[in-house]
Amino acid sequence: MNDVAKPVQSWKVTLPCTRAEAEALDGDIAAFTMMEQPPVLMTSEATPDDEDAWRLDAYFEGKPSVAAIKLLKTLVPSASRAKPIVEALPDEDWVTLSQQGLEPVTAGRFHVRNIATDPELPDHINLLIEAGRAFGTGQHETTAGCLAMLDRMRRVGMRFAHVADIGTGTGLLAFAALNLWPRAHAIASDIDAVAVEISADNARANGVALGDGPGRLALVTAAGGNHPALIGRAPYDLLIANILAGPLIELAPTLCALVEDGGTIVLAGLLNEQADAVIAAYRTQGMRLAERSDRGEWPTLRLRKRPSIGWKRPRRINAAARGEAPGFGSI
Incomplete structure (x- = not known):
């Protein structure tokens, strides 16, 4: 049978x-x-x-x-x-x-096309993320909000050398970060092995070098942030997590532990009514809200780690918390 x-x-x-x-x-x-x-x-x-x-x-x-x-x-x-x-x-x-009928998305200096035949936009960073099996084509307000936030951070002179994109989906936000800070060491993770495979294909299509070293992107299949590949590269001065409110709250101790003293976390995937709970979870871990930008009902949060917390290995909220996120990549 x-x-x-x-x-x-x-x-x-x-x-x-x-x-x-x-x-x-x-x-x-x-x-x-x-x-x-x-x-x-x-x-x-x-x-x-x-x-x-x-x-x-x-x-x-x-x-x-x-x-x-x-x-x-x-x-x-x-x-x-x-x-x-x-x-x-x-x-x-x-x-x-x-x-297939989706229009390109422009957020900050980024122009994200979903179809290869769509024309590139002059004077922009043009990225191609074809519609397919993984989340993160740029169409969702949370992904566009993260792109705009990263662009704004670069415009005000912020610099980063060690970047992590947790729940990467298609790899788009990691590609964006490497375009803004081309000498950074970067790693992107997702719980879904298919998403990691698609991110690798998208990296090649967008001229993003894979591997270790400055200007290269490492990819790993990982649930949340409690994974040897992610911990081994820590601490990060920039961590991006565009998932959902529940996993963001669950992962707060793990993600904050991966960020260096004074480092930045960009969070998205939450609704307006969930923002206070997410902010509270990260404030408990020594983060302060530095900026909030709303696109419709979807806010993007930029938080900075207070100097008094410093680096530590990840710890969990409680005995039942696994330090894992469900199967959601960048939205």
Whole structure:
């Protein structure tokens, strides 16, 4: 008997919406952030000669529940009486297909393209992160917020020599850091081995050298920050973590222990209403909030380690805490 599990069937739910509703759906939606596999939402014009007639397509891994469809309808009130079109999709890489129409993202001096045929932007750092299996194409507000924060840090003269990107996803934020501080030693990690593989491919596509040494990026499959490869390179003067609020809080002792006296941590992946809890967790570990920048409902936090804390090996919040993050790379 063949015991190999069949791949999960992908489904699409389509609803009509207005242009205003479509524009309000830019980025990921807070209502779905707690789902293990949140849907990918795409909007497009439904009728070329009617600028207010738009459509919402939601792509799910597995057949969407009645509750998920009801939640989806709350995002587009004009479709409250509309019957959703629910259909199973053929076995294709639907995440890539759904993202092929994404526009390039410009944040600070960075211009991130998702399609190789899109033109580069003059006088910008152009990066190519093609849509695919890992998070972090630049489309999400948290990733764009981190890019803008890193650019702003460079513009005010901040310098870094040892950089870590925890939960790297596609490698984008690590690439950005190396473009800003090209002599830095950098390492990027993700719990997902596929994400690490994709990051390596993206590094080669963007001319980022892999390996050890200044100006090179090391890649490692690691859960959180409590891993020999990450600890062995510590302490870091810049650590980036674009994951989710829960893992950020769980990892606070581990990540702060990896940062040198006076070092900087950039955090993202949290919602406005989660910011106070995240800040409190890092303040307990000797960090102070130096800057906060909001993009919609997604804040990006820059924290600095107080000189009185100094370097120490990672410690955990409690006996049950494993110093690990779930399978989330850069959003």
